Amino acid sequence: MKGTTDAGGQSSAVRLQDGPPGQPAGTVAGSSAARPLPTPATGAPTGRRRASFAARWRRDWPLLLMALPAVLLLLVFHYLPTVGNVVAFKDYDQWSGDTAIEAIVNSPWIGFTNFAELFADSQFWDALRNTLLITTFQLVFFFPLPIALAILLNSVVSSRLRGFIQTVVYLPHFFSWVLVVTFFLQMLGGSGLLAQVLRDNGLEPWNIMTNSDTFILLVSSESLWKDVGWGTIIFLAALTAIDQNLYEAAASDGANRWRRLWHVTLPGLRPVVVLLLILQLGNALSVGFEQFILQRDAVGRQAAEVLDTYVYYLGLLTQDYGVGAAAGLFKAVIGLILILVANRVARRFGEEGVFVRS
Amino acid sequence: MTTVTPAMRARRRRAQRPPWEEPPTVPGRLGKGLLLTAVVLAVLIPMWSVIVTSFSSKQAIADAGGMVFLPRDFDISAYVLIFTRGEVSSAIWNSVFVTVVGTTLSLVCTVLAAYGLSRPGSLWHRPLLMFFLITFLIGPGLVPTYVVVTSLGLKDSHWALILPAAVNAFNLMVVRQFFMGIPAELLDSARIDGAGEWTILARIVLPLSKAVVAVVGLFYAVGYWNIYFNAVLYLNDAEDRVVQQVLQAYIIAGQSPAGIGSPPALGFNAPPSLAVKMAVVVVVLIPVVAVYPFIQRHFTKGVITGALKG
Known part of the structure; x- marks a missing residue:
């Protein structure tokens, strides 16, 4: 009970950082379960035995004051909108109040009518189908690539060369989607570099940027270009955490490099892979937003409408706040259920999962 | 005597191959090198071409038919324009x-x-x-x-x-x-x-x-x-x-x-x-x-x- 004070979303994901050597000594024992609790403060005899409220208040009020600005910001810009989702159960009338919040408060309750309207909309199912298609495609074909790249990087012997490659491949993660789409346009678009080279060689250029049939390939390639390098970080950390004696033992038993990869490296990566799969599943209904908004006009709604863009066009552009919020809520609830179920399943199979129960 | 932890061994392994590992094969090294080069170039080429084109003159862009890859001249008028307007x-x-x-x-x-x-x-x-x-x-x-x-x-x-x-x-x-x-x-x-x-x-x-x-x-x-x-x-x-x-x-x-x-x-x-x-x-x-x-x-x-x- 006591040990797992911060049983919550992040604790085990953060624990993964224990792997790499050379990090500041203090953080090595990142696992909250393994580390003795830091002594609360010298003033009180022990943190755990209950001091009187007044004494604890006197001791800790500066800490609370420090947390206050962040708490206020999240209250207003995270929790208040979360509560605002009740508009999904209301018949929103924008004239019933001076501000939109007031209008929500004054609008009448209508139960699940908005959801019924949502589920009757064929465009919603199109968007849902596109979303699931794209996430499944990316999961099957693109999820393994950062693992492969991490293994490849890890096998580079020269640390300077490896550092250089890492610097380069992490970089696109920090580009905005506008910039990523721009680069793709200028390289692969109708007047891009590739089309020029093809034309110079007498070939007919093929514009992937406006082709709705290959849109799924395009968005996946963009995501890959942006984040494959960044995705290796977590696997690289896991790779350095694998006991090198295992490799030596396997080699002396006659395992060649492929067998070592199969029997030592991949099992060593399994916990991280499971963890990321769980998180991925929780995100199954969000493929990204800006990436699709930016390219929706070029390839058409048919291919590029995903749940997030649907919420935007329906909820904000047509001011149908009720149904828009219903769609958003549907997405959030499904995502939450998926992540909890996946976590449960992973634990059933003996993996650690994302959440540690206290 | 210091004990050798796995972490230290991992660090040492980076500097040189451990004795038990078989020497790399030529096709293996070649394939690995090509793959990594391709990954690095996929990031660098777009950035390079964009930067070169931004410094190119009208003539260079017209000759290239669009995006410029090999720098021919150095023209900062595009930057002058965006910073003054x-x-x-x-x-x-x-x-x-x-x-x-x-x-x-x-x-x-x-x-x-x-x-x-x-x-x-x-x-x-x-x-x-x-x-x-x-x-x-x-x-x-x-x-x-x-x-x-x-x-x-x-x-x-x-x-x-x-x-x-x-x-x-x-x-x-x-x-x-x-x-x-x-x-x-x-x-x-x-x-x-x-x-x-x-x-x-x-x-x-x-x-x-x-x-x-x-x-x-x-x-x-x-x-x-x-x-x-x-x-x-x-x-x-x-x-x-x-x-x-x-x-x-x-x-x-x-x-x-x-x-x-x-x-x-x-x-x-x-x-x-x-x-x-x-x-x-x-x-x-x-x-x-x-x-x-x-x-x-x-x-x-x-x-x-x-x-x-x-």
């Missing part, structure tokens, strides 16, 4: 404002809250922690967020870009995790000397945490610089636009840059439209590329390994 330079100032003010606010709130949460057993510690962690699981959604931001009268204000993004619970947990790793004795001894929490944070904790604060600061800053959609949502006036919007308008939506569409503006010396567009790309690109190498070395030190959001 309103649209782009005002967008740059707007983005700089959002990034600087936003990052400062974010860092102050995040560091303070991370320190306030770094001591298990303190008053209301657990509920407070849950308050932050729950934000990972439940996102408010687009429509209600829009309702709140506009109801607060933030429409057409750059604060609409800053305040909703000001505190990221994930960054907060990264900083908190680091603070919790600082030896308690260090803080206790300061406390015995009569230092209050604010003094401890400023004099002891922060100087030890430069790396993590730098990394988290980079995350926030890049996030603010890259804001596009919220700007579309909340800003109506042309002079409020941020750089990503200008980039989108010029390249993805294909508008012609100001001063290019109307030839009389600059006469025959007008820089080529493509060079101007590419100069805008470079302006968006450069701050990220310039700051990133200074921070990047800290990623690998494990400060941020948890930073992967799925």
